[in-house]
Amino acid sequence: MQNAPITVSRYADLPGRMWSHTAPTPVAAPRLLAANDALAAELGLPPGWLRGDEALQILAGNLVPEGTLPIAQAYAGHQFGGWSPQLGDGRAVLLGEAAGRDIVLKGAGRTPWSRGGDGRAWLGPVLREYLVSEAMHALGIPTTRALAAVATGETVLRERPLPGAVLTRVARSHVRVGTYEYLASRNDTDGLAALTDHVIARLHPQAGDAWGLLDAVIDAQARLIAGWMGLGFIHGVMNTDNMAVSGETIDYGPCAFMDAYHPDTVFSSIDRFGRYAYAAQPTVAVWNLAQFASALLPLMGGEAGIPRATEMVNSFPARFGDAWLGVFRAKLGLVTPDPGDADLIQTLLGTMAAQGADFTLTFRGLTDGTARAGFADPAPFDAWAARWSDRREADPVNPAVIPRNHHVEAAIAAAVDGDLSFFDALLAAVTRPFQDDPVFAAPPRPGEEVTATFCGT
Known part of the structure; x- marks a missing residue:
């Protein structure tokens, strides 16, 4: 491949125990479903390349770009508070970088961390993430982005046979709190130091050292979650492996936007006790950041650093409160x-x-x-x-359109039947969120409500 400037990921410069060389698994009959030409331009991809056959083969996993080294990343995590010592990219392959951002194929087949799964994704979660992540970007929330969605021409077996798809996800980085936990749980201080140098150089150059990194990540998460709260957004699965140290929203699984407001709202079908309810999100962030601080302790003086680290984590509520006030003041003018x-x-x-x-x-x-x-x-x-x-001193700033659950589900259902027109119309609306739209701004009518969302794995 000579045209698309995708280079080897800088993550591959880190010790090999933190990743595995993993090529995507080819698929039978790839077909382009959605292409983000504006994002492609930001990444320096040639005009029109995204819609050509070479791109289709790369984004489906059938062709590895020349000069790249596809890898799967290792990480651990606390899932609903329970410790999982080894998770990792079970269905994602990091192809490389373009314009300094990660290019990942999600649903690209089995990896060493698939844990018995098939490593594939079905069409519904791919289109949901495409819609919601692009809506979040348009709403001004730090987020991973969707570059393309490709149908595989293969069937994925879940509760029933479903059409397979691959999402191309773009992010500043895919390093998570769980990446740090993976190394800390193995007493890998050298790995922690290498990862911290990588993250500081790439994401938080002002940080300087591990203490500065902890401070930067706390601040980024305070601003991010305040932004979520201002939109009625519920992530749904705020495990530590789903908290990116970049401060971007990552892993759109059972996410949703509220229709009728209530602080205890939960959508995720697996969140049976409301751990990740709308109003609980700032509290969960503190818990996750405490795990991050704990993982960093070997670089911050060990046990001697606990009081200072605790004080820093406990500063989150005040930082979040300031950010939350800023968000809602703007909403009220x-x-x-x-x-x-x-x-x-x-x-x-x-x-x-x-x-x-x-x-x-x-x-x-x-x-x-x-x-x-x-x-x-x-x-x-x-x-x-x-x-x-x-x-009131100014005009309030509030969106008219969000990706409402009933519209997202309708778009997925139509796409499963081979009709992408509703998806295309919804995508156009949610990426112009401040424009009135009589169809997509409307809340669900009685009987149209979608009250449960699913991870889709």
């Missing part, structure tokens, strides 16, 4: 901070929860004057709006 802002925001959220008001449409209604109509009993909203009018 508040420019000058005021001590009463937190109460003003919480009063609105409490009123929304009490009446099941739609999260996205309520805040969008503050922008266009229609918010009152979303409350069956408008009196509490009117009382709040009187307070708000005294504080």
Whole structure:
């Protein structure tokens, strides 16, 4: 391959015990389903290359770019609080880098860490991640991106036979908290030091050392999760192997955006006790960051570093609180901070929860004057709006369109039947989230609600 500038991943410069040379498994009959031409341009890929046959063969896993070294990464993690000492890329292959960003094929076949699985993905999770990650990018949230989706022409066996697909995912990095846990659990201090040097050089050059890296990751996660909260987004599976040290949203499995607002909302079918509910996400972040700090301790003085590391992790709530206030002030059009802002925001959220008001449409209604109509009993909203009018200084900034669950599921169902037109229309809408759209801005009608989401593995 001579045209597409995909180079060997810098991750392959790290010790070989942290990764495995793993080529993607070829597929029978690849077919391009979606291509992100704008992202391709950002990556320096030639115009039109993404839609050519060479690209199709590479993105399906049938052709390895010349001069690259495809690898699968090792990591561990805490999953719903339980320790898993060896996870790793069970169905993802890191092809290499373009413009300094990882190019990964997700659903590319078995790896040394597939743990008995087939290493494949079916069409539904691939299209869900494509839609939601591109929507998040358009909404200004740090995230992995979708470069392409390819049908494999093969069947994947889950609860029933389903069409297979491969997602090409782009990220600043795929290093996770679980990557650090993998090395720390093996007392691999040399590996931790090498990984930390790699992460600092690539992601957080201002950090300087492990202490600075811990501080940078805490700050990045505080801002990221505040952004989630401002959109009513629920990640659904905030395991430590799904927290990227880059501060990007990663691994869109059972994720969802709320329709009716309630802080205890859960969508993930495997989150039976609400560990990763909407309102629990900041608390879970603290728990995950504590695991990150623990893994870094060998580079921070061992046991002697525990008090300082604990103090730093415990700074997360304040940092998150500041970021959360910033996000919601913008949603209300508040420019000058005021001590009463937190109460003003919480009063609105409490009123929304009490009446099941739609999260996205309520805040969008503050922008266009229609918010009152979303409350069956408008009196509490009117009382709040009187307070708000005294504080409002600018136009609120709120999206009209999010990838609502019922639309995502409808797009997947149509695609399984061979019709991508609804997916294409939904993708166009969610990547223009601040434009009104009478179809895709609408909440589900009675009977259309989707209340459970699935990992899709």
